[in-house]
Amino acid sequence: MRTLEEIKRIIAEHKEEIRQKYGIVILGVFGSYARGEQKETSDVDILVKVERPLGLKFVTAKLELERLLGLKVDLVSINAVKQKPLLWKSIEEDLIYV
Secondary structure, three states, X not given: XXXXXXXXXXXXXXXXXXXXXXXXXXXXXXXXXXXXXXXXXXXXXEEEEEOOXXXXXXXXXXXXXXXXXXXXXXXEEHHHHHOXXXXXXXXXXXXXXX
């Protein structure tokens, strides 16, 4: 199991590469890892903002983050959650930008 600091470090090390490949301009960790409540079976919730719609590349970006982190990733688009105010408020409360 990785720590939040390890996750942030790995994402930061690869952030430019991810931006260039996928047009992801904002990445943030939320959920159990951000709150320090993760368990061995927890996935990492990552919020992203993209410059342009990714289509199937969204899945490729998710798989690449899983490979880099060595953990399951739940990749969420900021555009999707901002349309759901209660969900956005919940995410925003523990969101840690990387």
